[in-house]
Amino acid sequence: xxxxGHQVRRVPLGTFVHARSGDKGGDxxxxxxxxxxxxxxxxxxxxxxxxxxxLITPAKVRELVPEAADLDxxxxxxxxxxGVNVLIRGLLGQGVASSTRFDPQAKGLGEWxxxxxxxxxxxLL
Numbered sequence: 001x002x003x004x005g006h007q008v009r010r011v012p013l014g015t016f017v018h019a020r021s022g023d024k025g026g027d028x029x030x031x032x033x034x035x036x037x038x039x040x041x042x043x044x045x046x047x048x049x050x051x052x053x054x055l056i057t058p059a060k061v062r063e064l065v066p067e068a069a070d071l072d073x074x075x076x077x078x079x080x081x082x083g084v085n086v087l088i089r090g091l092l093g094q095g096v097a098s099s100t101r102f103d104p105q106a107k108g109l110g111e112w113x114x115x116x117x118x119x120x121x122x123x124l125l
Contacts, residue, residue: 006121006122007121007122008119008121008122009119009120009122009125010117010118010119011117011118011120012114012115012116012118013032013114013116013118014111014115015120015125016034016035016048016124016125017032017033017048017052017083017114018032018033018034018114019031019032019033019109019110019113019114020110021107021108021109021110021111021113022107023092023107025092026089026090026091026093027088027089027090027091027092028087028088028091028092029085029086029087029088030061030085030086030088030110030113031083031084031085031086031110032052032056032084032086032110032113033052033078033081033082033083033084034048034049034052034082035082036082044124045082047123047124048082049083050079051120051121051124052082052083053077053079053084055118056084056086058073058074058075061075061086061088064113064116065088065091065109067091068088068091071088071090072088072090073086073087073089074086074087074089091109
């Protein structure tokens with residue numbers, strides 16, 4: 001995946017990606033976005049958003065969240081907002097009351113996904 005003339009590194013997704021997650025019945029909802037700040041500038045923000053929206057596909061979500069391997073996953077790109085919304089159908093079984101997951105409401109899912117390692121062009125760091 002390395003491009004000619006570009007160096008890449010493996011870093012936690014949360015190096016510059018923020019997250020919020022929760023549940024709706026048995027489904028987990030995960031929002032991932034790149035915050036815009038004055039330090040890095042608009043060009044870096046746009047490059048990071050383009051990278052994130054290209055990276056997060058149903059296949060990549062299955063890689064980042066292995067327990068979702070056989071589940072339906074919807075990814076909605078929100079480029080103007082700097083992110084994506086991911087819906088993982090059935091991750092919580094029948095819902096919070098019946099889930100045996102350590103995180104039955106998916107409140108920690110976002111932070112867990114942010115801890116997962118991804119390959120990033122050094123120019124984005």
